[in-house]
Amino acid sequence: MQQQEPYPAIVVDGAWNVRLRNAAVYRIFSRFQRAIVGDVNDNAMRTIFHPAGLRPYVENWEELAYSLIQSIHAEEASGAYPGAAELRRELLAYPGVPEQWNTPDPLAIVPPLLTMKLRNGDLALSFFSTITTFAKPRDITLQQLRIECLHPADDVTIAFAARVRAEATSRAGGRKASR
Secondary structure: OHHHOOOOEEEEOOOOEEEEEOHHHHHHHHHHOOOOOOOHHHEHHHHHHOOOOOHHHEOOHHHHHHHHHHHHHHHHHHOOOOOHHHHHHHHHHOOOOOHHHHOOOOOOOOOOOOEEEEEEOOEEEEEEEEEEEOOOOOOHHHHHOEEEEEEEOOHHHHHHHHHHHHHHHHHHHHHHHOO
16 A cells, blocks of 8 residues: 555455555545545445545546446446445435436446546546456455555646645654654
8 A cells, every 4th residue: 555655545345345545545535525424435436426525526427437337237247246236226326326327238338447537626636546356365355355546647646646745744754853
């Protein structure tokens, strides 16, 4: 997780519950949420779909969310991820989620690279993500874990992530010096 700094990284289980996150998650995504609402931020999909999560700040929400819901339909159909059906129903019940997304689209093409474009006032950032899974873990609980790393999709995002990390490091250094 530390190797991904200054960019966000999370570890999620089979139901997309966040098990670990690096400090960049807090530094960057706190700029795009009005408030922490219940367990919205403890589940990666809820964070994207819930109206009080990142959703109001995701400029390409429909494109991103459609691809994600199709992935959840596929996970549900495979039976590999317990809880996928329950999570899908919850996400589809949020206000503003198109009703036609309730039915899986067998012709849907989930692009290999999805970009999440965030905007809050003048701050606009873009990330794409990679997900790593354990192919043949010796521990069955590891089979459900995924590591999602967000990578900057443009120079503005690169510069912003570096700046907020430097600011956080500077503040932390100042606190240590004053002790």
